[in-house]
Amino acid sequence: MNQQQLFEQIQKKRSFLCVGLDTDIQKIPQHLLDTSDPMFSFNKEIIDATAEFTVAYKPNLAFYESQGSAGIVSLEKTVSYVKSKYPNIFIIADAKRGDIGNTSNLYARAFFGKQKYDAVTVAPYMGEDSVKPFMTYPEKWVILLALTSNQGAYDFQFIENKENGEKLFETVLKTSQKWGTEENLMYVVGATKAEKLKEIREIVPNHFLLVPGVGAQGGSLQEVAHNGLNRKCGLLVNSSRGIIYASSDVDFADQAKAAAKKVQQEMEVLLAEANLI
Amino acid sequence: MNQQQLFEQIQKKRSFLCVGLDTDIQKIPQHLLDTSDPMFSFNKEIIDATAEFTVAYKPNLAFYESQGSAGIVSLEKTVSYVKSKYPNIFIIADAKRGDIGNTSNLYARAFFGKQKYDAVTVAPYMGEDSVKPFMTYPEKWVILLALTSNQGAYDFQFIENKENGEKLFETVLKTSQKWGTEENLMYVVGATKAEKLKEIREIVPNHFLLVPGVGAQGGSLQEVAHNGLNRKCGLLVNSSRGIIYASSDVDFADQAKAAAKKVQQEMEVLLAEANLI
Numbered sequence: 001m002n003q004q005q006l007f008e009q010i011q012k013k014r015s016f017l018c019v020g021l022d023t024d025i026q027k028i029p030q031h032l033l034d035t036s037d038p039m040f041s042f043n044k045e046i047i048d049a050t051a052e053f054t055v056a057y058k059p060n061l062a063f064y065e066s067q068g069s070a071g072i073v074s075l076e077k078t079v080s081y082v083k084s085k086y087p088n089i090f091i092i093a094d095a096k097r098g099d100i101g102n103t104s105n106l107y108a109r110a111f112f113g114k115q116k117y118d119a120v121t122v123a124p125y126m127g128e129d130s131v132k133p134f135m136t137y138p139e140k141w142v143i144l145l146a147l148t149s150n151q152g153a154y155d156f157q158f159i160e161n162k163e164n165g166e167k168l169f170e171t172v173l174k175t176s177q178k179w180g181t182e183e184n185l186m187y188v189v190g191a192t193k194a195e196k197l198k199e200i201r202e203i204v205p206n207h208f209l210l211v212p213g214v215g216a217q218g219g220s221l222q223e224v225a226h227n228g229l230n231r232k233c234g235l236l237v238n239s240s241r242g243i244i245y246a247s248s249d250v251d252f253a254d255q256a257k258a259a260a261k262k263v264q265q266e267m268e269v270l271l272a273e274a275n276l277i
Numbered sequence: 278m279n280q281q282q283l284f285e286q287i288q289k290k291r292s293f294l295c296v297g298l299d300t301d302i303q304k305i306p307q308h309l310l311d312t313s314d315p316m317f318s319f320n321k322e323i324i325d326a327t328a329e330f331t332v333a334y335k336p337n338l339a340f341y342e343s344q345g346s347a348g349i350v351s352l353e354k355t356v357s358y359v360k361s362k363y364p365n366i367f368i369i370a371d372a373k374r375g376d377i378g379n380t381s382n383l384y385a386r387a388f389f390g391k392q393k394y395d396a397v398t399v400a401p402y403m404g405e406d407s408v409k410p411f412m413t414y415p416e417k418w419v420i421l422l423a424l425t426s427n428q429g430a431y432d433f434q435f436i437e438n439k440e441n442g443e444k445l446f447e448t449v450l451k452t453s454q455k456w457g458t459e460e461n462l463m464y465v466v467g468a469t470k471a472e473k474l475k476e477i478r479e480i481v482p483n484h485f486l487l488v489p490g491v492g493a494q495g496g497s498l499q500e501v502a503h504n505g506l507n508r509k510c511g512l513l514v515n516s517s518r519g520i521i522y523a524s525s526d527v528d529f530a531d532q533a534k535a536a537a538k539k540v541q542q543e544m545e546v547l548l549a550e551a552n553l554i
Binding site (some may be wrong): 022047113124161163 | 299301337349350352371373374375376377378381383390391401402404405406407408425426427430432433436437438439442443448449452465494516534
């Protein structure tokens with residue numbers, strides 16, 4: 001999916017919501033544990049309930065890997081399900097990968113060759129050759145960690161460079177723009193650091209940003225939108241726990257739908273205010 | 278496995294070799310492709326051929342993930358095989374993970390709870406809460422990326438901090454020592470940056486270092502040993518391609534054995550010179 005197509009989906013659905021499929025076997029409703037594949041059963045119902053309100057799904061691979069190969073099967077089924085039933089929904093492998101070039105090539109083959117993700121999150125520490133292999137697939141995206149939503153972001157990401165005073169996350173934003181374009185590169189910026197979005201927009205005015213941390217982690221959707229929207233929206237705001245665990249009872253899918261709809265309605269207002277719909 | 282036990286294995290085998298099980302389905306000998314699980318068949322033969330010369334195995338997960346859930350099954354079988362037949366060999370998941378605390382918990386559960394790895398490689402960009410969950414399992418290890426072997430290491434790892442002049446990889450070494458101890462924390466330092474090992478040893482005199490990049494990537498074992506050995510050896514030097522692909526023919530296991538033995542013999546000399554055996 002290219003940038004224009006993603007923006008068209010946002011306009012059509014009046015939403016820039018990404019639903020995080022952080023499916024924890026220990027948190028899904030009890031009655032699903034009797035099915036042959038509880039994680040997939042849960043995801044399928046969540047997807048069908050929320051697809052009309054969301055433009056993207058983002059499974060975090062940790063949740064599936066914690067179940068070994070069985071979890072990977074559940075994940076593969078989930079991705080196939082979305083791509084066959086909702087082909088216009090963008091799918092992000094939240095994997096935070098990154099390795100020497102030879103090895104990143106294989107990760108890219110895993111996510112974009114064998115599986116049909118649209119994007120994968122990548123950690124920047126190992127630099128250019130760890131990131132570029134993910135950019136060699138047409139209409140596929142790297143989403144590079146820039147400023148993350150967690151407390152640990154303050155350990156290294158704000159270190160100032162002696163040469164030019166740039167903070168590390170700013171250097172990541174600037175340097176990585178030499179590796180890709182606004183058509184194959186997005187950035188992760190945590191909603192909990194929304195006050196930084198204005199400065200970040202000065203560095204990357206046109207790139208899409210994936211913004212986690214609204215909801216359970218405490219970030220504000222309003223602040224994210226006011227500081228982060230650009231002329232093609234340019235934002236995918238992720239919510240995981242607030243939607244998929246809206247209820248842990250038999251009505252979990254209905255409650256997830258209601259929670260997704262509520263966020264979509266807030267987003268519709270924000271898109272309209274910004275004259276994007 | 279604790280630090281003393283690892284050192285005892287090194288002394289017993291007169292080796293600090295780690296064999297990288299970077300098993301690429303496209304590179305393994307043709308005749309194995311007819312077996313029911315070619316990646317596992319290859320690994321099993323490589324392991325049996327090299328176990329007497331090596332103290333650690335390090336599968337890089339990209340190679341297995343590139344084959345989807347079937348690859349994960351091959352990997353699970355490989356780890357189980359090592360742990361049942363060679364329980365004193367240290368196994369490293371070369372995964373380069375790292376996520377917000379809530380999610381890193383799940384990765385830790387995957388590698389140390391469900392599976393029986395001794396250690397996992399972790400990327401530092403997201404800071405303390407992304408790393409510490411891996412340190413909550415007794416006798417399990419984080420191996421944190423500090424100075425990597427690839428060209429991309431120069432993009433960010435050498436940035437100098439305005440406040441104190443420290444390079445980023447030095448700050449990673451210093452800051453992370455507040456999170457763990459020499460009993461649960463090691464560091465990745467590429468053999469291609471062996472000239473930096475002396476400085477690194479001043480910062481982390483007692484920690485083990487995992488050193489990739491000898492062989493195919495061009496690093497020198499002699500230089501790594503001279504600059505990096507400490508009073509408990511403190512080094513695991515990895516070789517992947519140079520050993521497991523020593524031959525692509527039916528004699529691949531014999532050739533891998535010969536290649537591993539050659540490295541072990543060089544290591545024995547270096548250990549003796551350092552009065553460690």
